[in-house]
Amino acid sequence: MNPIPVTVVTGFLGSGKTTLLSNLLRDVHDRRLAVIVNEFGEVSIDGALLRERPHGEHVAFFDLPGGLVAYGEQDAFAPTLRALMERRHSIDHVLIETSGLAVPTAVFVVLESEEFRDHFTLDATLAVVDTPLLLSGDLTGTEEGVRAGVASVFRQQLEFADVVVLNKIDGLDDDVLLSTEETLRALAPNVRFVETAYEAKLDTKLTLGLHLHANTRVAAHAHSPASSAPGVNDAPLADQRALDGHSHGDLGMHVHSLSTHEHFHQHDPAWQSFRLRSDDVQDARTLHGAIRTVSQEFPLLRAKGFARLGAGRVTIQAVRTRVDAREDDSHVHGPSELIFIGYHPRRKQVAARLTELTGTAWA
């Protein structure tokens, strides 16, 4: 049997990976998909959101919360792949959403290991970019601390991508997009294709079945203004098998190994996530404002979760200080739960401040 193609969707915290996947799952009805969702936080918010949005009939979800996928021996990634191998006859394609803090090399290493290399084949790695955040300079800072931490993860995600997807471009004009592509190519000269995704929508033909890790070259697509033409340093692909399953214009530069990956993780333990809960009924507007305030006052880069209202619930999505709060009629079973991710994020102080700002208890 042919190996199952795997598409890895990477991208910094809050760049729009889940939204992009959700749009894709709504549009793909002709393929049987397995979707593995890895989140840095201990609760799978993205998995829950994907399940409740419209998707084709033949989609199976696997949540891997609480860390970075494919790190360490206790990791659930290999067991998930084994489970997929057992249902090989009912899966056409695997999609993996990695955590916003992961560099996808560890996934490549597992897929290329002796146990899995005959059963799975890497189709392509997409890196989703929050374009306004890139333009703000917040993804490329060099000074110590949070900005350097962000820049390091972002750079590595670009480095290992076959396709970079410029997302959140609604409202940006063509000149801005062109200069963004230049910025991006300067940061990551080996990126082969740059695509644009208006409102996190990407043509399925540009997402699945790209064979970027095979010997064939993908024909250039005509997209303006950020075109998907190969990058300047692009070169014909060589046989990937001997190269740890990873392809780039400049293949020699990239050698994947778990030690590279662990090295990265060990050296930046400052990235942490924590969960806060509340049994009290929340007011959506107050919570919205409170989350914006704590995101300004503390080094938080991401907050997400569901909170219980008098009637219905509010879904919170915050990327930096941009907070989105959407209300609907669904029930929150159990307490309200929010996941915060930051760089030295200071759980106790955030809980105290959120409690003060909302007039409800968060712990």
Ligand SMILES: Nc1nc2c(ncn2[C@@H]2O[C@H](COP(=O)(O)OP(=O)(O)OP(=O)(O)O)[C@@H](O)[C@H]2O)c(=O)[nH]1
């Ligand atoms: N304006 C705009 N907002 C977007 C777009 N794509 C995603 N968003 C918003 O950005 C926020 C984060 O989106 P997600 O899809 O959850 O991002 P993610 O990359 O999966 O986040 P993590 O898994 O936490 O790293 C949400 O509030 C989305 O609604 C887009 O194209 N345009």
